[in-house]
Amino acid sequence: MKLTGAQIVIESLIKENVEVVFGYPGGAIMNVYDEIYKQDKFKHILTKHEQGAVHMADGYARATGRVGVAMVTSGPGLTNAVTGIATAYTDSVPMVVISGQVPTFAIGTDAFQEVDAVGVTRPITKHNFLVKDVKDLAYIIKEAFYLAKSGRPGPVHIDIPKDVTVAKTKFEYPEKIELKTYKPTYKGNKRAIKRAVEAIKKAKRPVFYIGGGSVISGAYELIREIVKLTKIPAVETLMARGVLRYDCPYLFGMVGMHGSYAANMAMNDADLIISLGARFDDRVTGKIDEFAKNADIVHIDIDPSQIGKVIPTKYPIVGDVKMVLEDMMPMLLEDIDPSRYDEWREILNRYKELYPLTYKDSNEVIKPQWVIEKAGEMAPEDAIISTDVGQHQMWTAQFYPFTYPRQLLTSGGLGTMGFGFPAALGAKEGRKDRVVINFTGDGSIMMNIQEVLTGYKYKLPVINIILNNNYLGMVRQWQTMFYEDRLSETDLSDVQPDFIKLAESMGGVGFNVKTKDEFEDAFKEALNSNKVAFINVAVDRREDVLPMVPPNSPLKNMLVFKDEK
Amino acid sequence: MRKIISVIVENEHGVLARVVNMFAARGYNITSLTVAPIPNSEFSRMTIMSEGDPKIFEQIVKQLYKLIPVYKVIESDDFIEKEMAMVKFPLKDVKDNLADIDALARCYNGKISNVNDKSVVVSVVDRPNRIDNFLKAMQAKYKNLEIVRSGVSVIER
Numbered sequence A: 001m002k003l004t005g006a007q008i009v010i011e012s013l014i015k016e017n018v019e020v021v022f023g024y025p026g027g028a029i030m031n032v033y034d035e036i037y038k039q040d041k042f043k044h045i046l047t048k049h050e051q052g053a054v055h056m057a058d059g060y061a062r063a064t065g066r067v068g069v070a071m072v073t074s075g076p077g078l079t080n081a082v083t084g085i086a087t088a089y090t091d092s093v094p095m096v097v098i099s100g101q102v103p104t105f106a107i108g109t110d111a112f113q114e115v116d117a118v119g120v121t122r123p124i125t126k127h128n129f130l131v132k133d134v135k136d137l138a139y140i141i142k143e144a145f146y147l148a149k150s151g152r153p154g155p156v157h158i159d160i161p162k163d164v165t166v167a168k169t170k171f172e173y174p175e176k177i178e179l180k181t182y183k184p185t186y187k188g189n190k191r192a193i194k195r196a197v198e199a200i201k202k203a204k205r206p207v208f209y210i211g212g213g214s215v216i217s218g219a220y221e222l223i224r225e226i227v228k229l230t231k232i233p234a235v236e237t238l239m240a241r242g243v244l245r246y247d248c249p250y251l252f253g254m255v256g257m258h259g260s261y262a263a264n265m266a267m268n269d270a271d272l273i274i275s276l277g278a279r280f281d282d283r284v285t286g287k288i289d290e291f292a293k294n295a296d297i298v299h300i301d302i303d304p305s306q307i308g309k310v311i312p313t314k315y316p317i318v319g320d321v322k323m324v325l326e327d328m329m330p331m332l333l334e335d336i337d338p339s340r341y342d343e344w345r346e347i348l349n350r351y352k353e354l355y356p357l358t359y360k361d362s363n364e365v366i367k368p369q370w371v372i373e374k375a376g377e378m379a380p381e382d383a384i385i386s387t388d389v390g391q392h393q394m395w396t397a398q399f400y401p402f403t404y405p406r407q408l409l410t411s412g413g414l415g416t417m418g419f420g421f422p423a424a425l426g427a428k429e430g431r432k433d434r435v436v437i438n439f440t441g442d443g444s445i446m447m448n449i450q451e452v453l454t455g456y457k458y459k460l461p462v463i464n465i466i467l468n469n470n471y472l473g474m475v476r477q478w479q480t481m482f483y484e485d486r487l488s489e490t491d492l493s494d495v496q497p498d499f500i501k502l503a504e505s506m507g508g509v510g511f512n513v514k515t516k517d518e519f520e521d522a523f524k525e526a527l528n529s530n531k532v533a534f535i536n537v538a539v540d541r542r543e544d545v546l547p548m549v550p551p552n553s554p555l556k557n558m559l560v561f562k563d564e565k
Numbered sequence B: 001m002r003k004i005i006s007v008i009v010e011n012e013h014g015v016l017a018r019v020v021n022m023f024a025a026r027g028y029n030i031t032s033l034t035v036a037p038i039p040n041s042e043f044s045r046m047t048i049m050s051e052g053d054p055k056i057f058e059q060i061v062k063q064l065y066k067l068i069p070v071y072k073v074i075e076s077d078d079f080i081e082k083e084m085a086m087v088k089f090p091l092k093d094v095k096d097n098l099a100d101i102d103a104l105a106r107c108y109n110g111k112i113s114n115v116n117d118k119s120v121v122v123s124v125v126d127r128p129n130r131i132d133n134f135l136k137a138m139q140a141k142y143k144n145l146e147i148v149r150s151g152v153s154v155i156e157r
């Protein structure tokens, strides 16, 4: 039996066990939507904006580890999706984005709602396809899902001209896919692994530098075991929060610009840095010439282009973090003496005591860090946490008690304001059993606020905690520190919505909070409301995120807390 | 620094744009680029000559490998390099020197390819730096030349 292109899209998504598609219809994709209407195998979530749809697919993917699927129409539908795609790309999130396109015969004629979609998404996707013949469609969809989730994951975009969705062909979904030109390396080279193990055993001051690749590869149990048995100190990047539990005694916190002093000094003083799927981002290394001057690098990454990109690497291992660690573990544990690193840990513990991650609480005004800690106490341990971008994001990464990987959903690479709320909705759709909390700012929440209606319609109760400082706080902080407090276009105090009315007008519930007691009450009520909730917390307007490595400074030059020693 | 690589790619829609984008996105100039299908295969061979920071180049090569339709990136210090150039002279300027021109072209594996009532076309095939020399010699002696270079093609020894 022959199927139309539109039917093939549906059947292929079913074959891929897709549970939910986040999307928005329009002219060029209408035939596919007509088939969505006729089926009941997967759910479609109609968002209020294509950017929301893509971030939801992203949040769904990050929280569940599955491939997120988004669907949009041609032209403006696709361009609205761009920020979402780029966000997923920089954080290696598996996703398939399907867009409609004008008919093949109209491509290149400046037809209504035509843009060169594959041209636009080429640099922000792992791969993309323009389907020119319906006969290729099933294979391309199979390939897209395969590419999205294999190797270093990422978004894949399929652009389907309208006439291709009408044309008919026999539907055969390939069982397996073999690409001559794409063969990710999962198994690490045995000799390279052996050399790295020897280096680790010889090192006096080794540190595990845990990155997002550890989350993606599902290596966290192994890493916890190795850290426990070797007692080698560890630090995490923003993308790796939760790989180790927050209370693990060998975890010295987050590295980088707003990392802990101890974590950054661990990198600074180490003689061996063992990178587990991290990429030496400029927000982590600080001034690169001064970075880890005395350290050799072991770099484990599935993406060979990351190795040696920023920093010369003595022990490169291309492979999946989990598989490499599986091979490493027996060798590493063989007659290792964890007391070997006692002195090194002692030094790091001193750093930690000297400049702990802390803040000065107050009884007059709520401190944003207090809110995060309190929410961490009150929420179930397995709550999923998303963030927007700004100070609140860094405070969340610093102060929330993370207990497992995939718990924190945050736009680390691109830093996309407007990510947090739709990502939280997508996560809730994928993990109905979990409480989902979005820590956001008064700036960020206004980007994609329209999705309250989506949360209402599909019953996705997500709690937004707005750490409201009436500023674009992170920019304000830089203006204070580096621009003599000239607050150019960052004061939002005269442009605040009434969050209660706003929430209620779209089926949500809102709370204004000015005291600690009010926060606790509001949080409990929000949890019980089963609605999209906004808890608008008036926090100390001028609180800064500290400690901080000033831009392009060495890690050891951290600015620490003002009124201290 | 001058660098030449060959990139073996699957013949598919947009692959040239993907490869060229890698250079453009990193502010790297492509000096020359040649592409043609490899006979009896589904692949094409692109030869790219470029100039710039070797560290960025190393990154470009790794990023090229990451492109899905890229099969192989060949880097070598031991390529045989060939380039073709065609030079068109106005007939009136060179009609008394055809023998000289032809003799010189032969030193560069070339010859006069075409003569008509308006112009003379000479083509030569040689290493790029030898082509430079040939063109310099021609430009020193004659005016109003039209020059076309093919860009370099290479094969490993």
Ligand SMILES: Cc1ncc(C[n+]2csc(CCOP(=O)(O)OP(=O)(O)O)c2C)c(N)n1
Pocket: A388, A389, A390, A391, A392, A393, A415, A416, A417, A418, A440, A441, A442, A443, A444, A445, A467, A469, A471, A472, A473, A474, A475
């Ligand atoms: C889409 C987008 N536009 C601009 C920025 C630049 N930016 C980074 S943080 C920030 C301020 C965010 O303000 P808010 O959401 O209130 O968070 P706060 O820093 O106050 O906690 C801005 C404008 C960005 N990251 N993303």
Ligand SMILES: [Mg+2]
Pocket: A390, A441, A442, A443, A467, A468, A469, A470, A471, A472, A473
């Ligand atoms: Mg703010």
